[in-house]
Amino acid sequence: MSATDIVVRNGHVFWRSWRASFFLSVLSPVMFLSAMGLGLGSMVNEGRTFGGVDYLSFFATGILASSAMQSGVFTGTYPIMSKITWQKNYEAMLASPLSVREVFLGELGWAAVTLTQLAVPFFVIMTVMGIFHTWSAVLAVPVVILVGLSCCAPVMAFTATLQTDEAYTWLFRFIVTPLFLLSGTFFPITELPAWGRVIAQATPLFHGVELVRQLTIYHLGISALWHLAYLFALLIVGILAGFRTFEKRLMP
Amino acid sequence: MAVSTRKAIHPPVSLHRASRLFRRNLLAYKHYWIAFVSGFFEPFFYLVAVGFGVGQFIDRVPYGHTEITYAAFLAPGLLAASTLNGAVFDGFFSPFFKLNWMKTYEGIMTTPVGIPDIAIGEIMWALMRGSIYGLGFLVVMLLMGLIHSAWAVFAVPAVMLSATALSSGAMILTGIAREISSLEKVMTLIVFPLFLFSGTFFPVALYPDYLRPVVEATPLFHSATLLRDLTTGQVGVGTAWHAAYLVTMCVVAGTVAIRLIRRRLVS
Numbered sequence: 001m002s003a004t005d006i007v008v009r010n011g012h013v014f015w016r017s018w019r020a021s022f023f024l025s026v027l028s029p030v031m032f033l034s035a036m037g038l039g040l041g042s043m044v045n046e047g048r049t050f051g052g053v054d055y056l057s058f059f060a061t062g063i064l065a066s067s068a069m070q071s072g073v074f075t076g077t078y079p080i081m082s083k084i085t086w087q088k089n090y091e092a093m094l095a096s097p098l099s100v101r102e103v104f105l106g107e108l109g110w111a112a113v114t115l116t117q118l119a120v121p122f123f124v125i126m127t128v129m130g131i132f133h134t135w136s137a138v139l140a141v142p143v144v145i146l147v148g149l150s151c152c153a154p155v156m157a158f159t160a161t162l163q164t165d166e167a168y169t170w171l172f173r174f175i176v177t178p179l180f181l182l183s184g185t186f187f188p189i190t191e192l193p194a195w196g197r198v199i200a201q202a203t204p205l206f207h208g209v210e211l212v213r214q215l216t217i218y219h220l221g222i223s224a225l226w227h228l229a230y231l232f233a234l235l236i237v238g239i240l241a242g243f244r245t246f247e248k249r250l251m252p
Numbered sequence: 253m254a255v256s257t258r259k260a261i262h263p264p265v266s267l268h269r270a271s272r273l274f275r276r277n278l279l280a281y282k283h284y285w286i287a288f289v290s291g292f293f294e295p296f297f298y299l300v301a302v303g304f305g306v307g308q309f310i311d312r313v314p315y316g317h318t319e320i321t322y323a324a325f326l327a328p329g330l331l332a333a334s335t336l337n338g339a340v341f342d343g344f345f346s347p348f349f350k351l352n353w354m355k356t357y358e359g360i361m362t363t364p365v366g367i368p369d370i371a372i373g374e375i376m377w378a379l380m381r382g383s384i385y386g387l388g389f390l391v392v393m394l395l396m397g398l399i400h401s402a403w404a405v406f407a408v409p410a411v412m413l414s415a416t417a418l419s420s421g422a423m424i425l426t427g428i429a430r431e432i433s434s435l436e437k438v439m440t441l442i443v444f445p446l447f448l449f450s451g452t453f454f455p456v457a458l459y460p461d462y463l464r465p466v467v468e469a470t471p472l473f474h475s476a477t478l479l480r481d482l483t484t485g486q487v488g489v490g491t492a493w494h495a496a497y498l499v500t501m502c503v504v505a506g507t508v509a510i511r512l513i514r515r516r517l518v519s
Binding site for chain 1: 291305449
């Protein structure tokens, strides 16, 4: 067996497992959109619109952004912790000319790849469902990737400060899930009490959801710049914090 | 003698020995109690966001002989879904790792604790956890005014029934699954569709005629409807049928699960 056979064989395995997981990752949003958007949406009062659109469009655009947040946060947790603590991949990498910062940015780059793989099929499904009416909707794809990265970078920075994975239970249950449910994804934040609105407006997901909706189903306004600036700022803060915590953890 | 040898290999189930496994899980969880406690909040967040948040845009839902608010419709559905989540976690994920990775059961089997004891011990553990969550959620429902009938006291045993039936079903998966990728497949192809489509979030009356019988055959549909009948007080013959379905599932799925796991461990 020559080396090329190994390459072909590995490529085959990769393609097969990728195909399976790709199928599963497309199936979940389709099911979620049908259950909530169509099932629950059909119960929403006749004539009630969400800023001029029906519930399916409102909900689907929110889910597009929030699934990117969830994926971004997840990519920053167990996979990174495993490479720092359990499998110690980074120790091996850092024995090469790679710097800690390059390792951090490389991981973030891979997160962008997984986010693209999530966002593109999701976007295509929504297009098929007839949710988008403007060409600017395409811009939602890079925005969604940005949302995921802005959530991923600070979480990666946080992971480097942890010794065990216990904190993740808190992170997912008490931060990610409430953000997912209450940042304007399922219903407009105007329905929240005043204090809830203030909190929601401070979260990255709210800005992501708003920006996606302005590009896809609402009119693009000047506030889009502010949402974009918020997300970029969070990404930069996350990267700077990540440089620090990774260096502290991984430099001898 | 052949007969006594067979008895020695497959001794009858003993609750005493099964409870040893239960205690093992309790000890293991002492270090991980946050995960235990925080499990309660997931359905609570959903109730607030979907039940009350989205519920504001929904008219009253016809149910039985009456009409209820959307939150009152959703809450028992979430209660049932939480027993499903618990069953999948305690009846499948955790035994899967113990069986295939940590080899916990192989260690246990060198002791007098046998395979049926292991299966029943795990189901007992799942049942305890599910009941605690269920009870907590029922109290929340009571405080939020989502319980409309005294029949709701029977929701407590109904939650336990649902937890046992669903964990028995999940244990079958433990007996079948061999690869880590099975976890993702089970979540996407079984758990998630059940969670979304079993009459938890919207009534089955909204389905087209050809889909409704499919939904009405799923265990979570029976669990959700049983609990909804009890908390809204719309109790009838249907209620008994849902309970009977779940009891049957406990027996059938439990027997199959023990067989499958025995085959895995003995081979």
